[in-house]
Amino acid sequence: MPKTEFSFEVHGPFEIPTYAGQAARLIRADEGRSFFSNYPALAKAAGCYVFGMRAGRGITPFYVGKACHTFEQECFAPDKINRYNEALVDYPRGSPVLFLVALPIRRGRRNSQAIGELEDFLIQNGVARNPDLLNVKGTRAPIWGIAGVVRSGGGRRSAEAEAFSRMMNI
Numbered sequence: 195m196p197k198t199e200f201s202f203e204v205h206g207p208f209e210i211p212t213y214a215g216q217a218a219r220l221i222r223a224d225e226g227r228s229f230f231s232n233y234p235a236l237a238k239a240a241g242c243y244v245f246g247m248r249a250g251r252g253i254t255p256f257y258v259g260k261a262c263h264t265f266e267q268e269c270f271a272p273d274k275i276n277r278y279n280e281a282l283v284d285y286p287r288g289s290p291v292l293f294l295v296a297l298p299i300r301r302g303r304r305n306s307q308a309i310g311e312l313e314d315f316l317i318q319n320g321v322a323r324n325p326d327l328l329n330v331k332g333t334r335a336p337i338w339g340i341a342g343v344v345r346s347g348g349g350r351r352s353a354e355a356e357a358f359s360r361m362m363n364i
Contacts, residue, residue: 207291226270237266241296249288
Protein backbone atom coordinates (compact mmCIF):
# COMPACT_ATOMS: atom_id res chain seq x y z
CA MET A 195 0.00 0.00 0.00
CA PRO A 196 1.48 3.40 -0.93
CA LYS A 197 2.43 5.74 1.89
CA THR A 198 0.22 8.80 2.15
CA GLU A 199 1.91 12.13 1.64
CA PHE A 200 0.22 13.78 4.61
CA SER A 201 -0.68 11.78 7.69
CA PHE A 202 -2.89 13.58 10.19
CA GLU A 203 -2.96 12.70 13.89
CA VAL A 204 -6.13 12.58 16.00
CA HIS A 205 -6.13 14.27 19.41
CA GLY A 206 -9.09 14.12 21.76
CA PRO A 207 -11.85 14.07 22.65
CA PHE A 208 -11.14 17.07 24.85
CA GLU A 209 -13.94 18.36 27.03
CA ILE A 210 -14.69 22.05 26.38
CA PRO A 211 -15.27 24.15 29.49
CA THR A 212 -18.60 25.95 29.59
CA TYR A 213 -20.00 28.92 31.46
CA ALA A 214 -22.92 27.67 33.55
CA GLY A 215 -25.59 30.34 33.90
CA GLN A 216 -28.78 30.02 35.91
CA ALA A 217 -30.90 29.05 32.89
CA ALA A 218 -28.39 27.47 30.53
CA ARG A 219 -24.74 26.98 29.76
CA LEU A 220 -22.71 28.35 26.92
CA ILE A 221 -19.23 28.60 25.50
CA ARG A 222 -17.61 32.05 25.44
CA ALA A 223 -14.28 33.35 24.13
CA ASP A 224 -12.92 33.00 27.69
CA GLU A 225 -13.55 29.26 27.60
CA GLY A 226 -11.75 29.05 24.26
CA ARG A 227 -8.66 30.80 25.63
CA SER A 228 -8.79 28.59 28.70
CA PHE A 229 -9.02 25.48 26.51
CA PHE A 230 -5.84 26.18 24.55
CA SER A 231 -3.90 27.28 27.63
CA ASN A 232 -4.14 23.60 28.64
CA TYR A 233 -2.86 22.38 25.23
CA PRO A 234 -0.25 24.90 24.03
CA ALA A 235 1.43 22.57 21.51
CA LEU A 236 -1.89 21.86 19.78
CA ALA A 237 -2.82 25.55 19.80
CA LYS A 238 -0.15 26.23 17.16
CA ALA A 239 -0.97 23.17 15.01
CA ALA A 240 -3.17 23.17 11.89
CA GLY A 241 -5.68 20.69 10.46
CA CYS A 242 -9.35 20.01 11.02
CA TYR A 243 -11.45 19.99 14.15
CA VAL A 244 -14.75 18.36 15.01
CA PHE A 245 -17.05 19.71 17.70
CA GLY A 246 -19.36 17.11 19.19
CA MET A 247 -21.61 16.38 22.13
CA ARG A 248 -20.97 13.42 24.40
CA ALA A 249 -24.25 12.09 25.77
CA GLY A 250 -24.85 8.60 27.01
CA ARG A 251 -22.30 6.24 25.52
CA GLY A 252 -21.59 8.08 22.28
CA ILE A 253 -20.43 11.32 20.73
CA THR A 254 -22.49 13.07 18.05
CA PRO A 255 -20.63 15.38 15.66
CA PHE A 256 -22.14 18.85 15.26
CA TYR A 257 -19.58 20.92 13.39
CA VAL A 258 -16.49 20.26 11.29
CA GLY A 259 -14.02 23.05 10.63
CA LYS A 260 -10.58 23.56 9.19
CA ALA A 261 -7.67 25.55 10.54
CA CYS A 262 -5.10 26.30 7.85
CA HIS A 263 -3.25 28.67 10.19
CA THR A 264 -3.65 27.49 13.80
CA PHE A 265 -6.31 25.78 15.85
CA GLU A 266 -6.07 28.60 18.38
CA GLN A 267 -7.09 31.18 15.73
CA GLU A 268 -9.96 29.13 14.29
CA CYS A 269 -11.61 26.82 16.82
CA PHE A 270 -13.10 29.49 19.09
CA ALA A 271 -13.69 32.33 16.63
CA PRO A 272 -17.03 34.13 17.28
CA ASP A 273 -18.88 32.39 14.41
CA LYS A 274 -17.71 28.97 15.64
CA ILE A 275 -18.77 29.72 19.21
CA ASN A 276 -22.25 30.59 17.89
CA ARG A 277 -22.49 27.17 16.21
CA TYR A 278 -21.30 25.37 19.34
CA ASN A 279 -23.89 27.20 21.40
CA GLU A 280 -26.61 26.13 18.92
CA ALA A 281 -25.71 22.53 19.74
CA LEU A 282 -25.55 23.23 23.48
CA VAL A 283 -29.16 24.44 23.60
CA ASP A 284 -30.31 21.15 22.08
CA TYR A 285 -28.32 19.01 24.54
CA PRO A 286 -28.99 20.19 28.10
CA ARG A 287 -27.25 17.14 29.58
CA GLY A 288 -24.42 16.40 27.13
CA SER A 289 -20.79 17.45 27.44
CA PRO A 290 -19.24 19.44 24.58
CA VAL A 291 -16.05 17.89 23.23
CA LEU A 292 -13.52 18.76 20.58
CA PHE A 293 -11.38 16.48 18.43
CA LEU A 294 -8.33 17.98 16.73
CA VAL A 295 -7.07 16.20 13.60
CA ALA A 296 -3.66 17.80 13.18
CA LEU A 297 -0.88 17.79 10.64
CA PRO A 298 2.39 17.20 12.46
CA ILE A 299 4.23 20.50 12.76
CA ARG A 300 6.98 20.78 10.17
CA ARG A 301 9.02 23.60 8.77
CA GLY A 302 7.58 25.40 5.79
CA ARG A 303 4.04 26.01 4.60
CA ARG A 304 1.08 24.02 5.76
CA ASN A 305 -0.69 22.10 3.04
CA SER A 306 -4.06 23.83 2.67
CA GLN A 307 -5.14 21.41 -0.06
CA ALA A 308 -4.70 18.36 2.20
CA ILE A 309 -6.52 20.15 5.03
CA GLY A 310 -9.39 21.08 2.66
CA GLU A 311 -9.71 17.50 1.39
CA LEU A 312 -9.77 16.22 4.97
CA GLU A 313 -12.48 18.76 5.87
CA ASP A 314 -14.66 17.59 2.94
CA PHE A 315 -14.18 13.96 4.01
CA LEU A 316 -15.02 14.69 7.65
CA ILE A 317 -18.10 16.73 6.71
CA GLN A 318 -19.46 13.90 4.55
CA ASN A 319 -18.89 11.39 7.35
CA GLY A 320 -20.33 13.82 9.91
CA VAL A 321 -23.53 14.27 7.87
CA ALA A 322 -23.85 10.49 7.57
CA ARG A 323 -23.70 10.26 11.38
CA ASN A 324 -25.74 13.41 12.11
CA PRO A 325 -28.00 14.80 9.35
CA ASP A 326 -28.33 17.99 11.45
CA LEU A 327 -24.61 18.83 11.22
CA LEU A 328 -24.28 22.61 11.58
CA ASN A 329 -21.92 23.06 8.62
CA VAL A 330 -23.27 25.04 5.68
CA LYS A 331 -20.74 24.01 3.02
CA GLY A 332 -20.41 20.44 1.78
CA THR A 333 -23.39 18.91 3.57
CA ARG A 334 -25.54 18.02 0.57
CA ALA A 335 -26.07 14.29 0.63
CA PRO A 336 -24.94 12.42 -2.47
CA ILE A 337 -27.77 11.11 -4.64
CA TRP A 338 -26.24 7.65 -5.00
CA GLY A 339 -25.58 4.64 -2.80
CA ILE A 340 -24.41 1.04 -3.13
CA ALA A 341 -26.84 -1.50 -1.67
CA GLY A 342 -25.33 -3.09 1.41
CA VAL A 343 -22.16 -0.99 1.17
CA VAL A 344 -22.69 2.80 1.29
CA ARG A 345 -25.85 4.79 2.15
CA SER A 346 -28.14 1.83 1.67
CA GLY A 347 -30.29 1.99 4.77
CA GLY A 348 -30.84 -0.98 7.02
CA GLY A 349 -31.12 -4.64 6.34
CA ARG A 350 -28.82 -7.55 5.94
CA ARG A 351 -25.84 -7.30 3.58
CA SER A 352 -25.59 -9.72 0.69
CA ALA A 353 -22.49 -11.92 0.41
CA GLU A 354 -21.52 -9.96 -2.71
CA ALA A 355 -21.81 -6.61 -0.90
CA GLU A 356 -19.76 -7.98 1.99
CA ALA A 357 -17.00 -9.23 -0.35
CA PHE A 358 -16.98 -5.91 -2.24
CA SER A 359 -16.79 -3.93 1.00
CA ARG A 360 -13.81 -5.99 2.15
CA MET A 361 -12.05 -5.66 -1.20
CA MET A 362 -12.53 -1.87 -1.28
CA ASN A 363 -11.93 -1.47 2.47
CA ILE A 364 -15.28 0.31 2.90
